[in-house]
Amino acid sequence: QLQLQESGPGLVMPSETLSLTCTVSGGSVSRNSYYWGWIRQPPGKGLDWIGSVYYGGATFYNPSLKSRVTISMDTSKNQFSLRLTSVIAADTAVYYCARQNRAAAGKFNWFDPWGQGTLVTVSS
Amino acid sequence: QSALTQPASMSGSPGQSITISCTGSSSDVGDYNYVSWYQQHPGKAPKLMIYDVSDRPSGVSDRFSGSKSGNTASLTISGLQAEDDADYYCSSFTASSTVLFGGGTKLTVL
Numbered sequence: 440q441l442q443l444q445e446s447g448p449g450l451v452m453p454s455e456t457l458s459l460t461c462t463v464s465g466g467s468v469s470r471n472s473y474y475w476g477w478i479r480q481p482p483g484k485g486l487d488w489i490g491s492v493y494y495g496g497a498t499f500y501n502p503s504l505k506s507r508v509t510i511s512m513d514t515s516k517n518q519f520s521l522r523l524t525s526v527i528a529a530d531t532a533v534y535y536c537a538r539q540n541r542a543a544a545g546k547f548n549w550f551d552p553w554g555q556g557t558l559v560t561v562s563s
Numbered sequence: 564q565s566a567l568t569q570p571a572s573m574s575g576s577p578g579q580s581i582t583i584s585c586t587g588s589s590s591d592v593g594d595y596n597y598v599s600w601y602q603q604h605p606g607k608a609p610k611l612m613i614y615d616v617s618d619r620p621s622g623v624s625d626r627f628s629g630s631k632s633g634n635t636a637s638l639t640i641s642g643l644q645a646e647d648d649a650d651y652y653c654s655s656f657t658a659s660s661t662v663l664f665g666g667g668t669k670l671t672v673l
Contacts, residue, residue: 486601
């Protein structure tokens with residue numbers, strides 16, 4: 440059974456870089472049927488897609504975050520990672536990683552399964 | 564990009580049916596059959612309930628069904644049960660190769 444687990448610091452200082460890793464077990468991130476995505480949820484608010492990565496290297500980002508976000512993959516460790524630079528208080532959220540179905544080249548749809556999520560607080 | 568539009572809250576009694584709407588545009592919901600629905604209980608990760616507009620993953624109750632007309636997708640829950648009390652989110656692929664979520668609907672089972 441595929442499982443995803445987020446890891447990284449729970450507290451990040453304003454203006455610094457948020458870095459999270461998603462470790463995948465029970466399956467390979469190199470399968471060509473899937474993208475791998477990051478989604479966040481500010482406290483008490485809704486879901487917000489951050490971006491997705493394909494093992495071939497293709498990445499897709501939320502336009503509102505694109506200038507600050509990098510998503511990468513390490514197939515040797517079966518992991519993918521998120522970097523968000525110049526963080527502000529509004530970046531405080533629960534961050535989820537999830538497997539995303541590849542519907543066609545450059546097209547992706549549903550997320551399943553999801554990691555349990557990790558709360559990242561931006562504060563000094 | 565603007566979030567897909569969902570009602571903020573809905574309620575129903577056990578045994579009733581409710582339908583949650585999700586309105587987008589001709590660049591997302593209206594253009595692709597890549598609409599999915601997620602259920603989220605407090606403190607938990609979202610769970611996929613419907614994908615590709617109307618398909619149900621293995622293990623999801625057949626009380627959950629999805630449909631789409633034009634730029635609006637819908638999730639119907641029949642025979643409401645106490646365990647259905649949760650937040651529900653729709654999602655769609657867009658023509659810009661991005662993903663949009665709806666703002667979420669808080670469903671209360673009375």
